[in-house]
Amino acid sequence: MRKLREFRELASRKLLRFEPLFWAHLAARAQAVRPGKRPNKQQVNVALQSNEDSLRARREVIELGLEPHVDPPKSWDSLIALDVILRELPSPESAVLDAGAAPYSPLLSWLYWYGYRDLHGINLIFEGPFNYGPIRYIQGDITRLPYEDNRFDAITSLSVIEHGVDVPAFLREAHRTLRPNGLLVVSCDYHAEKTPTEGMTAYGGPVRVFDRAEIEEILVVAKGLGLEPTSSVALDCTERPVHWERLNIDFTFLCLAFRKTP
Secondary structure, eight states: OOHHHHHHHHHHHHGGGHHHHHHHHHHHHHHHHHSSEEEEEOOOSSOOOOOHHHHHHHHHHTTOOOOOOGGGGHHHHHHHHHHHHHHOOTTTOOEEETTOOOOOOOOHHHHHHOOOOOOOEEEOSSSEEEEEEEEEEEEOOTTOOOOOOOEEEHHHHHETTTTTOHHHHHHHHHHHHHEEEEEEEEEEOOOSHHHOOOOOTTEEEEEEOHHHHHHHHHHHHHHHHHEEEOOOOOOOOOOEEEEETTEEEEEEEEEEEEEEEE
């Protein structure tokens, strides 16, 4: 599954050449299969507890008429992010940034199907700016966002911060570019106990699986910046339902949601 994600990420630059065809498919699908209902309320600020939980999320995505993530377990945190935004920011005029986005990541297209149009993605891997319909992608660093203060109602960053990101710098930029009461949804590779990754590299940097102590440090940094969790945070987990085949390591995911205090 992770191997597939790596291939898709590397291939994303080539996808830019086929933008008109991709968008025609997206627009046609949006007209033909516009979702008629909202997701069930998803639990946030928790870890993925089991493979069954990830399968349940994927089934729900399909039942909503949406395309699931190409990496099956990743439908779990993508569905959480969708639910948080739809519930907290019901206006389709809300501005959303996906920090570390890839063209195959489903969240922005899901939001498009629900009527949102002020949609943006940023990633270092892009060779330049391009659009998929109203979804605007640019090349850039999520720790130095090229957007004005208070630009977005929500920022998401799903399975990104473990790939060599200066997390405090990213949190500072997220706080700066979020509007008061804006939402930040972040997911990452995680397990409460330490996961040995010494000497492992991927995406041009060292592999990192956050543990409980590291997440607790991030929560302290976020609080100091004025980013408060939207609910109590539960870092407990026992199972390791995610397997990275190429590196032969097992872990889970953690999904956190913050609100920018006024």
